[in-house]
Amino acid sequence: MPEYTYKHPRPAVTADCVVFGIDGETAKVLLIERGNEPFKGKWALPGGFMEIGETAEECARRELYEETGLECSGLTQFHTFSDVHRDPRERVVSIAFYTITEICKVAGGDDAAKARWFPLEGIPELAFDHEKILGMAMRLCAAQLPGAF
Numbered sequence: 001m002p003e004y005t006y007k008h009p010r011p012a013v014t015a016d017c018v019v020f021g022i023d024g025e026t027a028k029v030l031l032i033e034r035g036n037e038p039f040k041g042k043w044a045l046p047g048g049f050m051e052i053g054e055t056a057e058e059c060a061r062r063e064l065y066e067e068t069g070l071e072c073s074g075l076t077q078f079h080t081f082s083d084v085h086r087d088p089r090e091r092v093v094s095i096a097f098y099t100i101t102e103i104c105k106v107a108g109g110d111d112a113a114k115a116r117w118f119p120l121e122g123i124p125e126l127a128f129d130h131e132k133i134l135g136m137a138m139r140l141c142a143a144q145l146p147g148a149f
Contacts, residue, residue, distance in 0.1 A: 011082075011091035015060035016047035016130065017075065018096065018137035019068075020148075021103035021117050027141075027148040028103060028119050029134065031126070032067050032112035038088050039127035045134065046070075046112065047094070056095045067112035075099050079136055086129045098137040100145065120149065 019030035031043045046067040050059040060075050075097040082093045106115040118124070126134065142149040 009091070011093045012087075013050040013056070013059075014047055014092055014094045015050060015056050015063060016045045016081075016094050016096050016133055017060050017064045017072075018045055018098040018134055019064070019070065019072070020098065020100045020137075020141055022100065022145070022148060023103045023117075025147060026119065027100075027145065028117040029123065030068060030070070030106060031116060031118055031123075032108060033114040033116075034127055035108070035111045035113035041113075042127040043118075043124045044127040045130045046115070048111070057097075060095070060097045066110040067108065068106040068115040069109060070101075070104065070106055070115075072099055072101065074101075078140055079133075081129060081133060083129060094133070096133050096137070098141065100141060 021028045032046050034040055034042050034044050046064045048063040064070055064072055077095060077097050079096045081096060086092060103117055108114040138149050
């Protein structure tokens with residue numbers, strides 16, 4: 001951990017989005033391939049740093065659109081992830097959101113090299129603590145769509 005020169009160090013805040021797409025009877029999850037370090041080339045959930053002057057929900061919608069081209073107004077906040085070492089760059093607290101939508105065309109943008117839908121049984125290793133975030137979202141959504149998860 002870095003040394004701080006002020007009394008109350010402040011963590012960075014991010015929003016991470018778990019987007020489930022329904023393809024007939026089964027669900028897929030939307031992931032992005034990271035274009036920058038850390039974890040360049042690894043798959044991750046769409047998301048990023050909150051800007052001053054925006055809410056967590058606005059951050060989630062903006063990051064989702066910038067990284068995948070998907071516009072989504074129906075995001076539901078479901079948990080805050082605050083493990084001290086969840087990001088190797090600095091102290092980061094992430095507010096997680098999920099949504100369930102229809103499968104649609106997506107494309108990587110901003111700092112996401114690619115965006116792609118993955119079947120739930122074929123998810124690659126994920127960056128940061130995104131497997132933990134995805135697992136919690138899957139458990140929450142399984143009750144809403146029995147059989148899809």
